[in-house]
Amino acid sequence: MAVKHKHERLYRLSPWLYNNISALKAALRNWAFVVANIRMMRFSVNIGRYGQVAKEYSAEFDRITNIIASDSRRLGYPRSFNMNRKEGLLLYYLVRTLRPRMVLETGVANGFSTRLVLAALKRNGIGRLVSVDVDKDVGGLVEDPGSGRWRLIIDRPGKGLERALKGISRVDLFIHDSDHSYKNMLWEFGMVRPKLSGSGIVYSDDVNGNRAFLEFVRKNRLSGVIIPTFRKSFGIASKRPIKI
Numbered sequence: 721m722a723v724k725h726k727h728e729r730l731y732r733l734s735p736w737l738y739n740n741i742s743a744l745k746a747a748l749r750n751w752a753f754v755v756a757n758i759r760m761m762r763f764s765v766n767i768g769r770y771g772q773v774a775k776e777y778s779a780e781f782d783r784i785t786n787i788i789a790s791d792s793r794r795l796g797y798p799r800s801f802n803m804n805r806k807e808g809l810l811l812y813y814l815v816r817t818l819r820p821r822m823v824l825e826t827g828v829a830n831g832f833s834t835r836l837v838l839a840a841l842k843r844n845g846i847g848r849l850v851s852v853d854v855d856k857d858v859g860g861l862v863e864d865p866g867s868g869r870w871r872l873i874i875d876r877p878g879k880g881l882e883r884a885l886k887g888i889s890r891v892d893l894f895i896h897d898s899d900h901s902y903k904n905m906l907w908e909f910g911m912v913r914p915k916l917s918g919s920g921i922v923y924s925d926d927v928n929g930n931r932a933f934l935e936f937v938r939k940n941r942l943s944g945v946i947i948p949t950f951r952k953s954f955g956i957a958s959k960r961p962i963k964i
């Protein structure tokens with residue numbers, strides 16, 4: 721393969737490195753963020769407990785994700801948009817153990833997280849989910865879109881979340897996985913916070929890209945935890961100390 725590229729020398733040195741350079745750069749940036757914010761990490765709690773979470777909920781979670789993986793429908797988004805296993809399993813665990821009455825999420829894409837949350841709520845036998853997105857071609861993976869447990873709001877950036885919050889008196893679990901810009905993340909967290917219930921949780925994907933999650937946690941004196949995966953980190957914040 722002729723590589724006419726500024727990284728040509730790198731390709732000659734190691735084709736593997738050449739092919740994985742952007743993933744490695746993302747991982748390096750992520751771990752630099754993790755190290756810089758190590759005090760918020762609670763490594764011992766999370767990593768220790770994660771093994772337990774995995775033991776308790778892996779079987780249920782794997783049954784659902786296997787069904788999702790075998791779903792051959794054409795989807796609007798690449799599957800790489802879906803949450804990874806660690807993020808998905810912890811989200812599933814949170815819904816199963818917190819038993820939230822009201823879950824709100826921004827960012828649906830194929831609806832991987834949506835389907836997980838709906839499956840967990842169904843198992844709990846209680847709770848509703850309101851999802852917000854800007855694109856109408858979302859939610860392809862959702863099993864039963866007409867179920868009374870789910871409401872999907874499609875609107876312009878910002879408008880959808882405003883509309884969703886108007887119809888909700890409290891939020892027990894907020895999941896941010898939409899536009900990960902500093903401005904939007906901070907805005908979404910700030911909009912949801914007044915409606916967060918006493919034991920409410922904010923679960924945010926991609927907290928390593930900017931300081932929005934850290935600032936939100938500090939400014940509101942919340943308990944915050946950052947959980948790293950290889951290329952990115954996600955965060956959990958709550959008014960009460962978090963015991964995952």
Ligand SMILES: C[S@@+](CC[C@H](N)C(=O)[O-])C[C@H]1O[C@@H](n2cnc3c(N)ncnc32)[C@H](O)[C@@H]1O
Nearest residue numbers: 802803827828829832833853854877897898899
């Ligand atoms: C990473 S994907 C979500 C993945 C999904 N949570 C999952 O696990 O399958 C991001 C989604 O956010 C949506 N989005 C982008 N900007 C948004 C905004 N300002 N408000 C709401 N949704 C937005 C995109 O249309 C896309 O569907």
